[in-house]
Amino acid sequence: MRKAATIRDVAARAGVSVSVVSRVLNGTGPVAPAKRVQVLDAIEALAFRPRAAARQLSQGHSDTIGLLLADLTNPFFARLADRVVAEARSRDLQILLMTTQEDPHLEGQALDTLLDRSVGGMIGTPTGHNVERWEKLSALDIPVVFVDRSIAELDQVDVVSIENIDSAATATRHLLDRGHTRIGIISGPLDTTTGVERVQGYEQALRERGVARDDRLVRPAPFRGDHGADVVAQMLALPEPPTGLVVANTAQVRVVLRMLSQARVEIPDDLSVVVFDDNPWTELIRPPLTAVRQPIDMLALHSVELVHARMRQKLPPAPRRVRVPAEFLERASTARR
Amino acid sequence: MRKAATIRDVAARAGVSVSVVSRVLNGTGPVAPAKRVQVLDAIEALAFRPRAAARQLSQGHSDTIGLLLADLTNPFFARLADRVVAEARSRDLQILLMTTQEDPHLEGQALDTLLDRSVGGMIGTPTGHNVERWEKLSALDIPVVFVDRSIAELDQVDVVSIENIDSAATATRHLLDRGHTRIGIISGPLDTTTGVERVQGYEQALRERGVARDDRLVRPAPFRGDHGADVVAQMLALPEPPTGLVVANTAQVRVVLRMLSQARVEIPDDLSVVVFDDNPWTELIRPPLTAVRQPIDMLALHSVELVHARMRQKLPPAPRRVRVPAEFLERASTARR
């Protein structure tokens, strides 16, 4: 097996210097039309492909984006990854994939690795910890975009997410409109922005209608594990159990539904349920679920677009906060009380 | 912002040569204990992290594995990606993610890119095309492992998959045992190994029981699109429609179920259904689905282990074919005829 051709082989074959070949490759300087053709022919003939590592070494940065997601087992993140990969390809960017499994320690390791690779940019769903390391990435001029969630302390970082407050308020109003006043909400952890904001939206809707907030009906659950199921069970065991439920923690939707099914809680007769995130399986569940659909393709599009623009320094330094509206889908899991 | 430290900075600070630092870093040669400590201290003090690109350039290969999956929207591949990422991390390998969307053209582009990046290895679910490019990777001594599916012509490539024939035979026998003789099967395209093998298993089970094969009940469907639904509809419109159905095409399970639900076909009363691949949502569907569960963690483990071993040239050249057994889960979607 012959060794792969290098830029010097191409230069020799085309009868020009490596500088010219490089300029043809990148369009970074003038090249006479005739020589350009010779170079292109030589590239073709030798099947030359520039080594990414060499370019990266001399330029100091790469066209690879680190994608740090919580958990690919969650269909929301899986579909997000799918779209991000597609958007990246259309911009000739590569995706280095890592997962945190919602574990700050793993997240820390992943961030270190990403630094070594001198990725050109980062898209991530932060666990909420490792603030110093995220800061360090930014300090090294590596563009970072948070998607879905963010970290409040890091207000210099770009964020792309859905309108969490509005969406939660809409979901809650939907239940209020149907006569429910005892409405439970399972949110993400309150040290994540999605957790906090969705609870805010919920509270806002209650306030609008003059319904008092009951602490026992507002419960966060971690993203990992089955804790959400326990929390719902506790709510249902209250003297005055809720008749409506908002599951605002995407990762807990499945376990909550499983628990309700096992406990023979009839939806929507015993309990009206709205879930966050609509995935292709929700419509196969009986009854089909009323859901807040997150526009995943928009989240992916904006995230990639944003890192890409920052990588090319096409954007003023001020941090961007992109908020895309989510769609509310009424199906059969919610009913008049 | 100060520039990041290089190996020469470390050498200077520790009062040694770069060779010594490199040896400390990689354990590639002897270093006096005292100097080792000095070097380690300097690394610590300067927060030095070796640049991956530089190492890759001089070594000619990288510790990055290209992961080329069909489609992250399919929970099977998403969970596979999740496990592959985890296995890779525990071996200090990185994952460069790409998707083919089942499109040979996109797959071709992705393979080209992977070549440029001089990835150290590849794990992929081939579309069945681009044979020359896969061969080229192998010819360049880049270890390739096919997972889930493979390409028959490329018999020199390692493969990790489930026991497709057995699994399909088991699923079919399960229906035969319950008195079904008109059994339909929706397989993957017949130019994929999973498609062919699962049909073989189906036929084998029929033969064992002396049931004649009816061509109209053996239908492949592409992985993309909703074609599987049409095919099932056609089967059900036959003069003698099937009473049992094996959906052996993971990607079509969802659309088939949706169609059955819309057509008000009662499962299992009108039709007993066995599906390939069990994902966390299948048990939430009414009725819970009888399924062939693919041991995704094993598929991931073996794939990564295999590329890793090949990357370190720890394996004899003969191609490995790892076949892991799949589990059969009886639930409520199949019943006696």
Place this chain on the structure above:
DNA sequence: TACAAAACTGGAACCGGTACCACTCTATCA
């Protein structure tokens, strides 16, 4: 026709590691 500006070209340093090789210094053994 003369001369400045623009287009074009190639040499070579550089990015940050790895690894080969030559050399020094001990320790061991006959």
Place this chain on the structure above:
DNA sequence: TGATAGAGTGGTACCGGTTCCAGTTTTGTA
């Protein structure tokens, strides 16, 4: 006591691109 193996060390070429800069040619304009 001298030969010798082997640990320990540093110098430096090399990997394959990019880019700066100085030098040459072409073009445009007065």
